[in-house]
Amino acid sequence: MDPRPLLYLCVRPQRGAADAEYASFRVAMGLDETRLGAWDLVADPLPADAVERYAGFVVGGSPFNVTTPAKDAPQQRLEADLADLADAAASGRTRAMFTCYGIGVVTRRFGGTVAQDYPEGTGATTVTLTDAGRDDPVFGALPERFEAFTAHKESTARLPEGAVLLATNADCPVQAYRLGERLYTTQFHPEVTPQDFTDRMTFYRDGGYFAPSEFDAVAARVLAAPVTEPARILRAFAAFEA
Structure with a gap:
């Protein structure tokens, strides 16, 4: 077993949301602070070593969008760091799981297309594993169909060459894929419980993911959603050393 810890990479400017996301990943992965570190990539570049x-690494979500036409310097630097990490994972030098916003960074880095063709609102959606997903050492921990939380404005419209589609649904055909043996991506959020997701909504009430006046109704649907399975892939990823 590799004695080194894993690292959560924060790409959220909102400090409260970032802290809560780290806690969600840590609980979902079954790791304490000594086994899952945290690094604020918004504030500090990724260390060279x-x-x-x-x-290995898990990359959280963000209100940033890859398709933003004019990005400020901090976002440009952050995306460059993530792209370099994706290169390292795709080449087998490390392992990484990029979630939500991160899937767009990976898609663009490896020549796929990121577009706003398949947005999903704030709430639960049904996701289905592909044959490759069922056979995958990480995604195979999931049932064939499961509920997961989404909230995104952009998504992968065309997979990078060589990517293996692991999970899909009708509203957003690319829900998860793998590049090589050690680089994983998800469009959905694998780390959150219904309460976690509801709490996170408070930071993005005015973020354009839902009408602010509908907060209570959306929160009620989120809290009632039967989302229990996605954390399995994070626990499998934490133990994965291929």
């Missing part, structure tokens, strides 16, 4: 210092 990060791949050597950590056994």
Whole structure:
């Protein structure tokens, strides 16, 4: 077993949302603070020796969008760091799971298309594993169909060459894919419970994901959603050392 810890990479400018997201990942992965570190990539560049210092990486979500036409310097630097990490994982030098906003960074880095063709609102959606997903050492921990939380304005419209589609649905055909053996991506949020997701909504009430006046109704639907399974892939990823 690799003695090095894993590292959560924060790409959210909102400090409260970032702290809560780290806690969600840590609980979902069954790790304490010594086994899952945290790094604020919004504030600080990724250390040059990060791949050597950590056994693997999980990348959280963000209100940033890859398709934003004019990005400020911090977002440009952050996306460059994430793209370099994706290169390292795709080449097998480390392992990484990029979630939500991160799937767009990976898609663009490897020549796929990120577009606003398949947005999903704030709430639960049914996701189905592909044959490759059922056979995958990480995604195979999931049932064939499961509920997961989404809230995104952009998504992968065309997979990068060589990507293996792992999960899909009608509203957003690319829900998860793998590049190589050690780079994973998800469009949905694998780390959150219904309460976690409801709490996170408070930070993005005016973020354009739902009408602010509908907050209570959306929150009620989220809290009632039967989302229990996605954390399985994070626990499998934490144990995965291929």
